[in-house]
Amino acid sequence: MSALPRLLFGAPQAAEDWCRSWRASLPACRVLVLLAATHTAAVPGISAAGTSSESRRSTAAADAELLVLGPGVALPHSLPPLPAGVSPALISRVVLQGLGLQPLVVDLGCAVAPAVPHLRLPPPAGGGPARCLSSGSAMDRPRVEALLDQGRSWGRAAACSAPTGGLLPLVLAECVPGGTTTAQALLTGLGIEAGGIVSGSLHRPAHALKADLVARGLAALAARSPAQARGIAPDPVAVLAALGDPMQALAAGLLLAAAETGQPVLLAGGSQMAAVLALALALLSPELRPRLAALAAIGTTAWVAFESESDLPLLLGRIGRHWGVDPLAFAASLRFRGGLHPALLDYERGYVKEGVGAGGLAILWELAGRSPEHLAQACHAACTELMGPPTTPAACPPIAPRGCEPLRSGHG
Numbered sequence: 503m504s505a506l507p508r509l510l511f512g513a514p515q516a517a518e519d520w521c522r523s524w525r526a527s528l529p530a531c532r533v534l535v536l537l538a539a540t541h542t543a544a545v546p547g548i549s550a551a552g553t554s555s556e557s558r559r560s561t562a563a564a565d566a567e568l569l570v571l572g573p574g575v576a577l578p579h580s581l582p583p584l585p586a587g588v589s590p591a592l593i594s595r596v597v598l599q600g601l602g603l604q605p606l607v608v609d610l611g612c613a614v615a616p617a618v619p620h621l622r623l624p625p626p627a628g629g630g631p632a633r634c635l636s637s638g639s640a641m642d643r644p645r646v647e648a649l650l651d652q653g654r655s656w657g658r659a660a661a662c663s664a665p666t667g668g669l670l671p672l673v674l675a676e677c678v679p680g681g682t683t684t685a686q687a688l689l690t691g692l693g694i695e696a697g698g699i700v701s702g703s704l705h706r707p708a709h710a711l712k713a714d715l716v717a718r719g720l721a722a723l724a725a726r727s728p729a730q731a732r733g734i735a736p737d738p739v740a741v742l743a744a745l746g747d748p749m750q751a752l753a754a755g756l757l758l759a760a761a762e763t764g765q766p767v768l769l770a771g772g773s774q775m776a777a778v779l780a781l782a783l784a785l786l787s788p789e790l791r792p793r794l795a796a797l798a799a800i801g802t803t804a805w806v807a808f809e810s811e812s813d814l815p816l817l818l819g820r821i822g823r824h825w826g827v828d829p830l831a832f833a834a835s836l837r838f839r840g841g842l843h844p845a846l847l848d849y850e851r852g853y854v855k856e857g858v859g860a861g862g863l864a865i866l867w868e869l870a871g872r873s874p875e876h877l878a879q880a881c882h883a884a885c886t887e888l889m890g891p892p893t894t895p896a897a898c899p900p901i902a903p904r905g906c907e908p909l910r911s912g913h914g
Contacts, residue, residue, distance in 0.1 A: 507865045510807050511818045512799075512830035520799050520830055523766050524671055524869050531671040531768075531866070532660065533603050534756075535569065535859065536678075537562040537620075538610040538749035539631035540640065543680030547711055550703040551679040551857070552582030559613040562677040565591040565858050566607045566616035572599070573888035578617035585705065587848035588885055590803075590860035593836070594675065596880045597863040601870055605675070610649070610748035627652045627752075635687045635745045636715045638722025646743045646751050650785075653755020661763035671766040673866070674756060675859025676749045676774055682707075684747040685777035687716045691723070691741035692784050694820050700773040701812035705852050709811075719745045738784040750778055757782035761794040769798055770862020772806040772855075776817050776829075783825040795827035801862030805855040807833035834864035835874040842878060843885040844892050 509517045524531070539562065542548060544555040552558035564579040568591040571577060581589055598605060607620035611629045615622065622628060627648035632640040661669055678684070682702040689696040697716070698709050723744040742751055753769075757778065760767045769775035779798060783791050800818070807814060818829045838846040848854065867877050886892075 507801070507832040507868045508835055510802070510831040510833040511815045513828055516796055516828065517799075517830055517832070520766065520796070521869060524768070527671055528866065528870055529602070531603065531673055533598065533605040533673040533675065533859070535566065535605045535607045535675045536610060536749045536752060537566055537607065537612050537616065538676070538678045538681070538747050539612045540678065540680045540684055540747045541631055541634040542636075542683050542715065545634065545680070545711070545715065547708055548683055548715075549679050550585050550705070550853070553585060557582035558679040561679045562612045563614040563616040565589055565677045566620065567618050568592060569595050569598070569605060569858060570607065570618040573884045579614060585853060586845075586851070587854035588845040588889065590854055590857040591677075592884055592888060593860040593881055594858045594863045596877065596884050597867050600872070600877075600880065601866060608752070610752060623652065629748075632684070632747045634715070635684050636718040636722070638719045638726065638744045640684070640745055640747065641743050641751075643739065643743045645748070646739055646746075649748055649751035650739070650755040650758070653752040654759045657756045657759020657765065658763060661759070661765055669763065669765045671768065672756065672760070673768045673770055673859065673862060674753050674775070674778075675770040675862065676753070677858050678747055678749050678774065681747060681749065681774045683712045683715060684745065684750065685774045686712050687719055687745035688742060688750060688777045689780055689817075690716050691720060691736055691745050692738060692780055693736065694780060694817070694824055696817060696820075699813040699817050701806050701809055701814065701855060703854060703857070707811055716745070738781060742781060749774070750781055753778040754781040754785060757794060757798055758785060760797055761786055761790045764793075764797065767798040768862045768866070769800045770859035771800070771857075772802040772814055772861065773812070773817065775800050775802075776814065776821060779829060780821045780825075783821070783827065788826070791825050791827050795822075795829055799830035799832060801832045801834065801865040803856045803861035803864065804833050804835070804837060805849050805852070806861065809852070809855065832865050834861045835868060836864040836877055837874065838878055838881070842882045843889065845889055846878075846881055846885055
């Protein structure tokens with residue numbers, strides 16, 4: 503068997519089995535890109551997915567358009583200005599084009615709809631952006647239940663439509679400005695200590711600001727829920743409605759169906775997908791949790807995996823211990839070094855890091871037998887087409903402090 507993607511967390515044999523199943527059916531995999539919005543993203547200083555709260559309103563639409571239309575055309579919605587770097591949708595676009603995969607874009611209630619073919623759910627599952635999580639009332643419970651049911655329904659339908667004798671693997675990607683903060687809130691509400699180890703789009707994650715918003719949201723939830731205030735085991739649906747976002751609900755529903763049907767899933771992302779996995783584990787019966795842990799793997803970028811100011815392996819270890827499973831996670835080998843476009847080298851300086859499925863899709867590139875160096879060069883060409891050639895020669899940035907740490911497995 504050819505080399506595996508870099509194992510970030512989990513048992514080596516389980517990782518080998520998961521990769522084998524994906525390699526066998528990679529050309530037929532389905533890519534679902536979930537766009538969602540939360541007013542949490544409007545909090546100043548919470549996100550770098552746009553330099554202002556107003557620009558973040560159109561981030562998901564612009565990213566979806568870049569993903570589908572590519573860098574060689576004028577996008578209907580301009581990419582929002584970033585402190586540094588370039589949208590991770592560029593990486594995802596290069597992988598999808600190179601592997602011949604077509605994404606299905608789903609708008610779960612963004613303020614600005616993408617001007618490319620997409621699905622938009624009607625009420626009650628559909629609606630506008632979630633309220634700020636600090637309110638402790640991010641979404642109405644009927645909407646959350648409808649999103650979970652929709653995810654289950656889609657997952658079961660996908661299993662039924664698969665060719666005889668197999669299941670088409672599913673890639674779940676997301677674009678949710680403010681989503682790492684709702685991820686931290688959801689994890690905390692479910693009983694996982696997540697403060698200080700969740701990543702984010704900012705150069706340095708806004709840990710103090712996130713902690714304050716989460717504390718306010720939990721306090722508001724406790725004021726309405728005596729059981730929550732007394733420390734009784736939380737109702738996952740109530741926690742999600744209070745603190746989460748629509749992407750988490752639909753993605754968790756898809757995972758619930760995967761656990762029932764045996765469909766392999768790649769959760770393309772970092773902290774946000776860890777929160778989705780935790781939510782699905784909380785909603786599943788104990789008997790099905792190990793099955794889901796074997797079927798669903800998180801795939802993220804090296805810039806998240808080895809970030810010095812977050813700790814995804816530690817977070818996964820806490821999730822695994824809480825629900826008695828051993829999660830799987832991989833880190834893509836893609837790095838941007840040497841004479842590449844400066845906007846790509848900003849990733850090595852700690853900007854942007856992940857999003858729109860970039861890490862997970864880069865792992866698919868490796869599973870297809872293609873080199874990370876080839877992907878880096880293809881991203882350079884696409885970035886030059888999008889932004890124009892650099893005005894000064896690119897220099898190799900310093901490597902992040904944890905960039906050379908050994909990969910961890912087990913419970914870390």
